[in-house]
Amino acid sequence: MSRRIIILTQGHTEPHAGKTAASVIRYRGQDVVALLDATQAGKTSGELLGAGNVPIVASLDDCPEANTLLLGIAPPGGKIPAPWRAIILDAIQRRKMDVISGLHDFVSDDPEFAAAAKTAGVTIQDVRKNTEKTIARRQGLSPDCLRVHTVGHDCSIGKMVVSIEITNGLKSRGLDAKFIATGQTGIMVEGDGLPIDCVVADFVSGAAEKLILQNQHHQIVLVEGQGSLVHPSYSGVTLGLLHGCAPHALVLCYEIGRDRVTGVESVVIPPLAEIKRIYEVMSNVHQPCKIVGIGINSRRVSAADAAAERARVKAEFGLPACDVFRDGPDELVDAVQAFYESGEWKQR
Amino acid sequence: MSRRIIILTQGHTEPHAGKTAASVIRYRGQDVVALLDATQAGKTSGELLGAGNVPIVASLDDCPEANTLLLGIAPPGGKIPAPWRAIILDAIQRRKMDVISGLHDFVSDDPEFAAAAKTAGVTIQDVRKNTEKTIARRQGLSPDCLRVHTVGHDCSIGKMVVSIEITNGLKSRGLDAKFIATGQTGIMVEGDGLPIDCVVADFVSGAAEKLILQNQHHQIVLVEGQGSLVHPSYSGVTLGLLHGCAPHALVLCYEIGRDRVTGVESVVIPPLAEIKRIYEVMSNVHQPCKIVGIGINSRRVSAADAAAERARVKAEFGLPACDVFRDGPDELVDAVQAFYESGEWKQR
Numbered sequence A, B: 001m002s003r004r005i006i007i008l009t010q011g012h013t014e015p016h017a018g019k020t021a022a023s024v025i026r027y028r029g030q031d032v033v034a035l036l037d038a039t040q041a042g043k044t045s046g047e048l049l050g051a052g053n054v055p056i057v058a059s060l061d062d063c064p065e066a067n068t069l070l071l072g073i074a075p076p077g078g079k080i081p082a083p084w085r086a087i088i089l090d091a092i093q094r095r096k097m098d099v100i101s102g103l104h105d106f107v108s109d110d111p112e113f114a115a116a117a118k119t120a121g122v123t124i125q126d127v128r129k130n131t132e133k134t135i136a137r138r139q140g141l142s143p144d145c146l147r148v149h150t151v152g153h154d155c156s157i158g159k160m161v162v163s164i165e166i167t168n169g170l171k172s173r174g175l176d177a178k179f180i181a182t183g184q185t186g187i188m189v190e191g192d193g194l195p196i197d198c199v200v201a202d203f204v205s206g207a208a209e210k211l212i213l214q215n216q217h218h219q220i221v222l223v224e225g226q227g228s229l230v231h232p233s234y235s236g237v238t239l240g241l242l243h244g245c246a247p248h249a250l251v252l253c254y255e256i257g258r259d260r261v262t263g264v265e266s267v268v269i270p271p272l273a274e275i276k277r278i279y280e281v282m283s284n285v286h287q288p289c290k291i292v293g294i295g296i297n298s299r300r301v302s303a304a305d306a307a308a309e310r311a312r313v314k315a316e317f318g319l320p321a322c323d324v325f326r327d328g329p330d331e332l333v334d335a336v337q338a339f340y341e342s343g344e345w346k347q348r
Helices: A021-033 A045-049 A084-093 A111-120 A157-170 A185-190 A201-215 A235-245 A272-283 A303-317 A330-341 B019-031 B047-051 B084-093 B112-119 B161-174 B185-190 B201-215 B235-245 B272-283 B303-317 B332-341
Strands: A005-008 A032-036 A068-071 A100-101 A124-126 A146-152 A175-182 A219-221 A249-255 A266-270 A289-295 B003-007 B033-037 B068-071 B098-101 B124-126 B146-150 B177-179 B220-223 B249-255 B263-270 B290-297
Touching: A005 A021, A021 A032, A021 A045, A021 A068, A021 A157, A021 A185, A032 B047, A068 A084, A084 A100, A084 A111, A111 A124, A146 A157, A146 A272, A146 A330, A146 B177, A157 A175, A157 A185, A157 A219, A157 A249, A157 A330, A175 A201, A185 B146, A201 A219, A201 A235, A201 B201, A201 B235, A219 A330, A235 A272, A235 B084, A235 B201, A235 B235, A249 A272, A249 A330, A272 A289, A272 A303, A272 B272, A289 A303, A289 A330, B003 B019, B003 B084, B003 B177, B019 B033, B019 B047, B019 B068, B019 B161, B019 B185, B068 B084, B068 B332, B084 B098, B084 B112, B146 B161, B146 B235, B146 B272, B161 B177, B161 B220, B161 B249, B161 B263, B161 B332, B177 B201, B201 B220, B220 B332, B249 B272, B249 B332, B272 B290, B272 B303, B290 B303, B290 B332
Parallel strands: A005 A032, A005 A068, A068 A100, A100 A124, A146 A219, A146 A249, A175 A219, A249 A289, B003 B033, B003 B068, B068 B098, B098 B124, B146 B220, B146 B249, B177 B220, B249 B290
Antiparallel strands: none
């Protein structure tokens, strides 16, 4: 069955809360027929999310051809917004739509949704649901696959997008690159991966290592980062993933103007130089690892300010740096390709 | 009902695998009637585990008064050893004993054990089972409670023991100290706490913060550390706990002669000075944090070698250092008490 997806963003159709919606539209747009948000009906995804040109509709009935409802937000804590319950139930019961969700609150564990889905004969796919119980062993890592990992100064700043754009850039140059999804949105886009933040803590590194072992027949893997080593809520996820995927190279991502930790606004994000030092310390514990470039998210500033900041960062760190949307990803693709072809990482 | 516990260590009655057994005997010995290990019957816990003087028996029937079977090991991955299944079933079905387990494999989720327990009317307590879904917010931390956290260069090197011994030492001096258990054995000993390594990764820091918020009416809390920032399998647990409990002070624990990562023996543990630097970097991301002492585990070396190493470490780092068993915990208790009374941490 081909997916014809309505993405539910009711009341949350803006770039931060709607990052799942934006990325599914951007990278899997051929399957998306509409966004559902009665408060924004008549507008488009391009206007509100800066991604694609998908119409925003007020009701499921505006899209009779749709067969799948995808919950398009990723709020902290991952709970289902209360006003969404009636919409989800209606999609299941009356429209016989499948449901895809990346929330921590599993839709398929909710007795009312589960019973309705059973009666309607539809499936509920909770992308974050997993039973991972693999312990990282540091065995069997291929010496021929370059492992690149995106990391950041905060959560929700574009690590997934940078990973995908670099992967696509490498592929367009004929290299065999693979995007390794570690979060719910990446998994929805790529069709495989593991929801690292939803694995039981003892098995986070093991899950990351498993993803590497499954994909190291590629020349280069780009492992999507999660959270931040300086995020007081999620740093454990970040480090477990970092040590589990054992990268040879990092791409450091940050957003211009982001100075407070998302969700913990009392905490100031350290300067980028300090962030860089922290990642260098922690990524080099077990093997050499090099920061090969910087991904800039400049969505909140003007083109002129973005260009100035890009020049400043390149000068400060002596590294390639770009906003993969505004500037295109070439400079980071160049950096990864050059590092791969140098073979320097093979001696490590 | 008072607990009369048989600790099951069948085939694993040695200090490393049997650390759960040893600690329950050491700190909750009044409730323990025997160890069950048919391969070691006739010996005692003191001979094989270096803890207490509990007899080792060959059969449940050697202890007709026992009403609880406690699974006394904590293997990597936390699986139930296959030969134990018959013993556990017999305890439940024939002897109507309750079961306490700290394994990752939940006894109560096993259909055969669950059905047997229901029929027999006994309870299965899986200490690691939890439904924690709290996100760390860094709000409401008391300025009057000193938060001390034990960290280490590897797992299973005595962080829990150092935490308990310092807590008991502070209490004996009239200070209101509380041991905060974060692992299955600590929870069995203390009767409360949360199994941090078994929380879903996104909520590890939140669980640690919750433990602080629940206990900060005490003057000093001693938070049991988990894993190690340089353990490639468990470093995420370690960092999530470290950032979640937001310590003012650390006690750095290590074992003399331990130079390979437990369970990942291909990985060399960095020198203690490097370990110290890594903890200083990561514990100071959000607020000042000071390493106030060093806990030495000297079980594998002679008294003379232990004394020499203790002197060497004290000189190298200029910090109080002791083996809480061999030397007694006073030097570390002194250090924590002095830091508490200095008030220095309140200005931080």
